[in-house]
Amino acid sequence: MAAPSLPAWLALQTRARTLRAFSTAVSPVTGAPRLSPPTTERTSKHERAPRRKALPPRTEKMSVDQDWPSVYPVAAPFKPSAVPLPVRMGYPVKKGVPMAKEGNLELLKIPNFLHLTPVAIKKHCEALKDFCTEWPAALDSDEKCEKHFPIEIDTADYISSGPSIRNPKARVVILRVKLSSLNLDDHAKKKLIKLVGDRYCKSTDVLTIKTDRCPLKRQNYDYAMYLLTVLYHESWKTEEWEKKKTEADMEEYVWKDSASEKNILETLFQIKAAEKNTELSKEELLSTKEVEDYKNSVVSLKNEGDNENTISQYKESVKRLLHLT
């Protein structure tokens, strides 16, 4: 039995580097029990094949200017032996530090983007360039893009390896347009802003319409364009009930017919009555320079809120109106 087992044992030995190392001090007696079917009796410690020593981690062999995208070409879990960074993560015990990366479950749980470093992305872009068309040379500034193409459409495509190529997120369409590029007059613009509500951003003057109610991207795009057309035409029309717009609905302060105008007129009339000077009529009073100043200061105070400038302007105009020095 020993003779046929010897060449098999030698053949095993040639693959010693990657497999567990077999000790050379094994007696032929123990060679036989290995080839026999596994028994329930435990082998003693010195009869078990001892383990190979652990190799140093790959990080020690990495050079500083190596090609990182080839270490992490795809999204992969965090391998502490392959990432040369001394990362620590975890809540430290008292008078301790966060745990090191070896055997750290926290680092495994979180998503990592080690496969998407800027170098890797540059490589992706270079590869994708072959599939892209060239940017038109005439559109070299933002203003020109806006002038010729005021409407911007954002869509997203998703690819993944799986049983189906469809992804429900791909049907979302976002339409962005600046209201300054649309032909709207004052009433139409205010009505449009009221109709769309939250979808309009005042600081950037951009209307954003996000549609995903249809199952296909093309249908959603058509729906978004339809919405824009309808909004535009509706805001130009004036309905009967719009005439009932009250002061509480106004977006900004309008001085005409406001309480402030009434107050000032009453005050001025009383002053004039006291000075026996009742010839002036309402229109004349309104057109004097002091009242103009006062009107501007009140409008700025109401629209911009209180700040030093507006308040002092208001104070000066009131002083002049009431003839206080």
Place this chain on the structure above:
Amino acid sequence: IMLKGMTRLVSRVHKAKHGEQHVGQHYNISIQELKTVFPHGLPPRFVMQVKTFNEACLMVRKPALELLHYLKNTNFAHPAVRYVLYGEKGTGKTLSLCHIIHFCAKQDWLILHIPDAHLWVKNCRDLLQSTYNKQRFDQPLEASIWLKNFKTANERFLSQIKVQDKYVWNKRESTEKGSPLAEVVEQGIMRVRNATDAVGIVLKELKRQSSLGVFRLLVAVDGVNALWGRTTLKREDKSPITPEELALIYNLRKMVKNDWQGGAIVLTVSQTGSLFKPRKAYLPQELLGKEGFDTLDPFIPILVSNYNPKEFEGCIQYYLENNWLQHEKAHTEEGKKELLFLSNRNPGLLERLCAYL
């Protein structure tokens, strides 16, 4: 023996002659005058200071001087002008108002002083349904307290002014036309149930008669933003009450409108004591709200700010002279710099800091 320093030079000068050069100096009010002119209305910490130092000294400051200048040049034939003092917390709005009131009292004006309008919109225990108008509510306690103080402040006028209408209180009591206003005030103090109506009558009569030129009326309200805010008072069915439904507030609103002549209206807006307003709010529009601003418009806003360096020095000198600052480093330059840094020249903060030294 306390050294009477530079700050006392002004005490003998009559307030009417206060001018630009007196900014930063204190002037004295005698304790007797204090009792008659200010039965209510001084800030509580100031009252404590008066008791400690045994004298009342107000600092002459720019906002008050500005207002005094306007008041001296008022044309009493024109409708009453409204002045609104505004500023951050602790800058001295209430004390400036008191300065104005004292000046007008010396000049023999009739003072209508509501010390804190916020007290009328919160924490009122008994609210009765008003006898005059079923929709409104009466506040007998607040009204009677105010009537008592009003009587102390304006004794001499009450017998001179005659009411111009007959007022029937109930089946047995009524006030005839032509009787002095003192009777109405007495009625309000004695019969607490009618106190709110008495206040309403007083306000109405004063407004009517001041336009005739019999006397000059100064309406001074502290915390006027309470008139247009919200209240914390609720009816029995826990529904909230708006300020208009309180008879006191309703009548006071009529008072601060500028449809009468022969006087002036000085108001302060304050966040301390206000309801449902953020702590940092101090600008007039924020505190008055849309309704308040529309009612008070046009008014003259006057900013009351922290002490300027000269006033700060003056204040520290005053405390040092009264031996209020006991800390040994208080009179050194470094001590003053520390106080400046800690208080940022805010009068209220400075007063609280010095209380510990």
